[in-house]
Amino acid sequence: MALSERDKVSGHMTTGHEWNGIKELNTPVPRIVYFFLITTTVFAVVWTILMPSWPGVTGYFRGLLGADQRTAVKLSVAEGAAERASWTNAILDEDFATIQADPALMETVRETGKTLFVDNCAGCHGAEGLGNPGFPNIAQAPTMWGGDPATIMETIRVGINASHDETRYGQMLAFGRDQMLDLGDVDKVVTYVQSLSDPAIATPDNTDEISEGATIFADNCAACHGETGAGMLDTGAPNLRDQYWTYGGDRASLRHSIYFGRQGLMPTWEGRLTPAYIKLLALYVADMRTAAK
Ligand code: HEC
Ligand code: HEC
Known part of the structure; x- marks a missing residue:
């Protein structure tokens, strides 16, 4: 066990400890560490005085600043x-x-x-x-x-x-199910309704069907949807001439709407x-x- 001596390379004293020729330098703790230790301790003490902190028997120390999350x-x-x-x-x-x-x-x-x-x-x-x-x-x-x-x-x-x-009542009647129209008439009026938004479906073959559908429409539908099918605010019946459909503008959806009726909620x-x-x-x-x- 050697006594402490000055290390030739670093110029520091050694602690005198030696392990297989390796000696430990006696270097001081850097100042900055003391600085942080002291400032954080001082800060902590001051903070516990300013803010709610120490528990007591009946409550807790409320702190000098009166800070309270509940009030906030x-x-x-x-x-x-x-x-x-x-x-x-x-x-x-x-x-x-x-x-x-x-x-x-x-x-x-x-x-x-x-x-x-x-x-x-x-x-x-x-x-x-x-x-x-x-x-x-x-x-x-x-x-x-x-x-x-x-x-x-x-x-x-x-x-x-x-x-x-x-409440407003918007009642699309079940023309097929309630036997106001027979199936053939439902089909004709479906074709007519289709032709309102898509004139391209009219061919020489279905001219008669469309004109019969138009008559069925005038007799059964115009009272709510308007003579031209453009809809009517008083009845809540939608415009059937545009591209917007609640339930679908394809043949199957139209037939379903007209046969079974619709009452959206x-x-x-x-x-x-x-x-x-x-x-x-x-x-x-x-x-x-x-x-x-
Ligand atoms: C008593 C009034 C009334 C009559 C008569 C009526 N409708 Fe309607 N119709 C409505 C209402 C209201 C709606 C909207 C229902 C909804 O949105 O739930 C509607 C919806 C529709 C729809 C669905 C539109 C969509 O956007 O999907 C079609 C198609 C339609 N009617 C066709 C007809 C045809 C064809 C007739 C005649 C055979 C007819 N309606 C007669 C009131 C009526
Ligand atoms: C449960 C489904 C549902 C919810 C939720 C809902 N709606 Fe509706 N709304 C409908 C249906 C179905 C219709 C069409 C009813 C009919 O035509 O019979 C409608 C119709 C409307 C209309 C009338 C449209 C027209 O052409 O005159 C307005 C406006 C509307 N909704 C606004 C709203 C607003 C705003 C909310 C939210 C506060 C809302 N809706 C929530 C189902 C709903």
Whole structure:
């Protein structure tokens, strides 16, 4: 066991320990380590005095700064409500035209409306409102009940064929099943309806069928769908002349619609969404329709 000596290479003293000729240098702990040790300890002590920290028997030391997460949460909830109140009140109080002319309010309509629409409506109508089989495209198709914000708001409020006392009734009758038309007549009117949106299906061979279908249509369908089949807002009967179909415009779907009838269910949202949210969604849908044009 050698005594401590000065190492020739580094100039440091050794500790005097030696293992098989390897000697340990006696180098001091770097200053920076002491510096960090001292600052972090001081910081920790000061912090426990400023912030809630030491447990006691009946409670805990609350800290000199009075910091409290509960108060912080309460404050931010109150701030959120106040912030929303500023626009919910504006949405409720202002008329549609005023809101539509206010870019800041419309920004709220687009942002909040998107969330509300995705949460409540997209399951049936699709995230962009483009519809799904059995659920109409409400962004682009001509409306069955009316596309101005006030009418849309009423549709959302009471629903269609829904449980609300004032719900809208949209009843496509089951002409085949309920024996109002025989199968041959159903087929003829199917061909006629097809020809409304797709004139190309008319050939010299089916001229008679189409004209007989037109007569059947005038007698049985025009009262709801209008003489030209362009739809009627009073009955909620859709336009049959365009490319938008709730249930499908192919022969089989048309035959099904006319034979079995259709009564789509649009739920009522009164009581499930606040009046402000219903009005906001009406504005959102109207805005979506303008954007889609
Ligand atoms: C359970 C499915 C379902 C949900 C959810 C739903 N809808 Fe509908 N909606 C329908 C159906 C089906 C129709 C068509 C009813 C008919 O024509 O008989 C419809 C029709 C509409 C219409 C009328 C379209 C027109 O041509 O006049 C509007 C507007 C509308 N929905 C908006 C909404 C909004 C906004 C929401 C969300 C708050 C929503 N819908 C949620 C099924 C749904
Ligand atoms: C009492 C009113 C009424 C009468 C009469 C009526 N319809 Fe309808 N029709 C409707 C309504 C309302 C709808 C929408 C139903 C829905 O969306 O659920 C509809 C839907 C349809 C559809 C489905 C459209 C789509 O987008 O998929 C077709 C096709 C149709 N009708 C054809 C006819 C034909 C053909 C006749 C005559 C034989 C007729 N309708 C008579 C009210 C009527």
